[in-house]
Amino acid sequence: MTWQQAKKDFKNYLLIERGLSGNSVSNYCLDISKLINYLETNSIVVSPTKISVETLQQFIYEVAKILNARSQSRIISGLKSFFNYMVFEGYRESNPMELIETPKIGRKLPDTLSTVEIDELIDTIDLNKKEGERNKAILETLYGCGLRVSELINLKISDLFFKEGFIKVTGKGDKQRFVPIGDITQTLISQYLENSRGEVPFKKNASDVLFLNRRGNMLTRAMIFTIVKNLSKAANFQKNISPHTFRHSFATHLLENGADLRAIQQMLGHESITTTEIYMHVDKSHLQKVILDFHPRRNY
Incomplete structure (x- = not known):
C-alpha cells in the first residue's frame, strides 16, 4: 500500500463513515501529507504498513523544531x-x-469582546455601502446566535423560523440543532432580506442561501474573516479578533449573566460539556454570586 492510496482511503473513511466536515478531513489529510513530505525529503522509503516508531519519533522531533x-x-x-x-x-x-507523547499545552482562554466593544464594532459598519446592511446582519447573527463561521455561511433562508424564535443550524458532522434568535437579530436579517439581498441577482444554486456575495453566490470563510478584520481596523481595535471572537463573546456573556452551562452547550453545538467549560475560566465573578445567592451558609 502506498502513502497516497492510504491517505485517499482514510479520507473516504472520515467523510463517509465518520461523517466529518470537509475542514476536519482536510486537517487530517494535511497531517499525513507533512509526514509524507518528510519521508520524501529525507529519502526514507517505507510504506504506511511498515513505518516504525523510531521513524515517526524522528519526524515529530523535526516538527518540534519549527512548530x-x-x-x-x-x-x-x-x-x-x-x-x-x-x-x-x-x-x-x-x-x-x-508510545509517542503529546506535548503538554495550557488551555488557551478565548478572546472576548465586551458588549460596548461589540456595539462599537457594529456601529463602524457603513450602511451607505451596498454590503453594509448585510454585514451588520452577519455580525449580529454571529454574536446573537453564537455561530461558527461555517455555520453562518451555510445558513439558509429555509432555516429561519422567526415565528417560533429559532434558526436551524447545521454544525460539525452535519449535525443539526435549533438555536434561539433574538428580536434584534431577527429584525436585521429581515431588513436585509427585504432590501439589499433582493438587489443581488443570485445564482441558481444559491437561491436559498441567506448571506450572498456581490456575485450572488455563497460567502466564503475567508470573506467573513476579511469583513471582521477590516471593521476591527476601522474601529482602531488593538485586540486581535476574528469571527470566532463573537462566538466566544456570546457564550461568555450568557454565562456571566447566569445562563445554565448545559443550555450554552446545546446552543453552541458542543458534543462534550468539557469544551463549554472553558468559558468558566474567563470570568469567575459569577461563581461568587452563585455562592452568595444560593449556599445555605452564605450569611451568619
Whole structure:
C-alpha cells in the first residue's frame, strides 16, 4: 500500500463513515501529507504498513523544531487517528504512535469582546455601502446566535423560523440543532432580506442561501474573516479578533449573566460539556454570586 492510496482511503473513511466536515478531513489529510513530505525529503522509503516508531519519533522531533506545542499536538493526534484506522482495517497489528507523547499545552482562554466593544464594532459598519446592511446582519447573527463561521455561511433562508424564535443550524458532522434568535437579530436579517439581498441577482444554486456575495453566490470563510478584520481596523481595535471572537463573546456573556452551562452547550453545538467549560475560566465573578445567592451558609 502506498502513502497516497492510504491517505485517499482514510479520507473516504472520515467523510463517509465518520461523517466529518470537509475542514476536519482536510486537517487530517494535511497531517499525513507533512509526514509524507518528510519521508520524501529525507529519502526514507517505507510504506504506511511498515513505518516504525523510531521513524515517526524522528519526524515529530523535526516538527518540534519549527512548530509550537499546540501545532505538534494537532499533528500527533491526526497521525494517531490515521494509524488507528490502519489497525481497524487490518493493515497493521498495532499503532506506532501510541508510545509517542503529546506535548503538554495550557488551555488557551478565548478572546472576548465586551458588549460596548461589540456595539462599537457594529456601529463602524457603513450602511451607505451596498454590503453594509448585510454585514451588520452577519455580525449580529454571529454574536446573537453564537455561530461558527461555517455555520453562518451555510445558513439558509429555509432555516429561519422567526415565528417560533429559532434558526436551524447545521454544525460539525452535519449535525443539526435549533438555536434561539433574538428580536434584534431577527429584525436585521429581515431588513436585509427585504432590501439589499433582493438587489443581488443570485445564482441558481444559491437561491436559498441567506448571506450572498456581490456575485450572488455563497460567502466564503475567508470573506467573513476579511469583513471582521477590516471593521476591527476601522474601529482602531488593538485586540486581535476574528469571527470566532463573537462566538466566544456570546457564550461568555450568557454565562456571566447566569445562563445554565448545559443550555450554552446545546446552543453552541458542543458534543462534550468539557469544551463549554472553558468559558468558566474567563470570568469567575459569577461563581461568587452563585455562592452568595444560593449556599445555605452564605450569611451568619
